[in-house]
Amino acid sequence: MKRTTIKDVAERAGVSTAAVSYVLNGREGKVSGDTLLKIKEAVAALNYIPDYSARSLAGNRSNLIGVVIPQTEDQKRLLLENPFYSDLICGIESELRQRGYHILISGVDKGQSYLDLTMQRNLDGAVIMGIYQESFYEELKKVEIPIVLIDSYINDDSFKKIRIDDELGGYLATKHLIDNGHTNIGLVTGSIRKDGVVEKRYLGYKRALQEANLFYDHDCVLEGAVSYEFGLEAGKLISSQHKNMTAVFVTSDMMAFGVINGLREEGLQVPKDISVIGFDDISLADIFYPRLTTVHQDIKARGIEAAKHLMDVLARKEDLDTGVVLQPISIIERDTVRKLN
Amino acid sequence: MKRTTIKDVAERAGVSTAAVSYVLNGREGKVSGDTLLKIKEAVAALNYIPDYSARSLAGNRSNLIGVVIPQTEDQKRLLLENPFYSDLICGIESELRQRGYHILISGVDKGQSYLDLTMQRNLDGAVIMGIYQESFYEELKKVEIPIVLIDSYINDDSFKKIRIDDELGGYLATKHLIDNGHTNIGLVTGSIRKDGVVEKRYLGYKRALQEANLFYDHDCVLEGAVSYEFGLEAGKLISSQHKNMTAVFVTSDMMAFGVINGLREEGLQVPKDISVIGFDDISLADIFYPRLTTVHQDIKARGIEAAKHLMDVLARKEDLDTGVVLQPISIIERDTVRKLN
DNA sequence: TTGTAAGCGTTATCAG
């Protein structure tokens, strides 16, 4: 089946390709009402579908937004199994689709630059999730497209950042435990890297402890991978070695599930024997048993927000406003924290 | 930053653009060893990155594979929240990336055709998940690219199908319950549509019942949406109205979680009071409490299989072999089925 | 307001 081109449309409407192009791109003001009508008729009659490759090549937008998501350790797979990322993508996609954009999902291999993809596909913009090495961001600056960072505390005016206040979240979670009468509170966390979300949550934990004049015991923090598996391990460890804890703050829901199951495998009940509070409020938090008390953030909303910003910049051709957007968080009380007082 | 083009490479190597193009596309046999070397040097030195838009326009591959996934009822969002689909995508992506392809994820709005996207983006191939109306497949045939169907029982030689034996799965699941001494077995299922996976699973359920000379009671099947929410509802319903059942076969894990939680909310324990077996073995099945006994299928493997087939066809330029690939399934025994005998 | 035509970066045909 031969492709219907802009030329065909122009012919049928009895106008030039330029006129058709104008109409197609919303510059309807550039043509007369009469030709506008004729063109619209022709487009509909011929069921014309523009070729985005050609459009992209001709120097315009590709209508493609790159979405970078973290990968598994071995770099073989995207971390899509983590509902946090799929929710985020869900939000981004739904917003972008309405505006005629598509998303190109990918990971970035270690030590690699994102420039390649950007050039190859002529991306119009990008959303970067996760945390990378300094050099990655340096490279990223060379790309001349608007970029939104999710979950990054990097302080650079080249990027728009959409975040939550992770420190506050860590503080609130810990305080929630303290308010419920817990004084011996452990921490299970992903690896604490400078300026990462995890570090902030950890800092919040420490602040809450300090404020309540509780002793910070470094032996009570278990640091590892942000995964269900590590949580499981940590849960077992806690039950065997740290019997004195009455509560644990876990810096991500997936890990928290692991902790609870690990505890259970060793015969400890949550929240009867030990309380657990998570972070993220992924949809599973409400499905898991016992239902997980956690720090809520609206994940999809973050995706939508990211997409909207990109669209705004792209539409108005303004410079990417370089600020930080903070999305609200709150404690969702469910069934994994026991009141001691 | 000015873009490095194939022309720049040709200039630096002192050859024509054609020669460079040959080398870039693996037809290295078409140039002499000497020029090959010079070209390789130039590509590396200039850090040349091909423009896929131009390549696509010039009539070749776009190196883009479309992936269609079902949407929420309101058509606003992709069903990415369902781990089944994200796992599948994970598999497809990992396989395609290694071959230099990218995936374009999208839904298809009701009554819409997929032709549009295919034309717009010059897709090289597509993977279609979910089940659509007859007319959708009719339209799809007009697209002249290889297409793989996942989860569809449509009988059409234009498409490659990658499936599991859903009827057998339903049979095995039900038989597993029977073998454990259950005789009064309910069914919670998504809506039973002709030739859908759900119908097959339902048929398997009936066959197992029949084979064991058990009475098929239509009142014991609860039909609704394939969602956690409906499962929850069904669980509550079962506890209030169908106390005589000792076991339930639920046609998807996500629903099974709902059923178990619904039962629990009404004070019934799984598997003590009632046994539950699911279908799919999504990763959560092992995280949920109690750990879900279910029909296992390797979801990622299906994604990988789909991707591989597409790559094979695209590479060899052969016709898409139109067969059906059946992936193995098996019962995974965990903690939600109680032995009565 | 309209049309012409020169690119955009690649591939592929077709002579040398």
Next chain:
DNA sequence: CTGATAACGCTTACAA
């Protein structure tokens, strides 16, 4: 084995 050169479909000065 190599190198011009004409597509591919679209956008956008620029000219009419």
